[in-house]
Amino acid sequence: MTAPRRALAWLRWYVTELTGENAYQRYRERAEAADPGAPLLSRREFEKRRTDRRYADPTSHHGCC
Structure with missing residues (x-):
C-alpha cells in the first residue's frame, strides 16, 4: 500500500515542478x-x-515558432 502512495506523491511532485x-x-x-x-x-x-x-525577451522563443 505504501509503494503506490509513494509513487503518486512522486508523480504529483513531478507534475507540479514541471x-x-x-x-x-x-x-x-x-x-x-x-x-x-x-x-x-x-x-x-x-x-x-x-x-x-x-x-x-522577444528573441527567446518560449514555446512558439
Whole structure:
C-alpha cells in the first residue's frame, strides 16, 4: 500500500515542478528566510511578474515558432 502512495506523491511532485505550480511556494520560503519582516507579493502579482519576465525577451522563443 505504501509503494503506490509513494509513487503518486512522486508523480504529483513531478507534475507540479514541471508546470511551475511550486514557484510561488518556493518564492515565499526564500523571501521569508531572507527577510522575515518584508512584505511578500500576492500570488497574482508574483505570477504577473513571472509572466512578464518570461515574455520580455522577444528573441527567446518560449514555446512558439
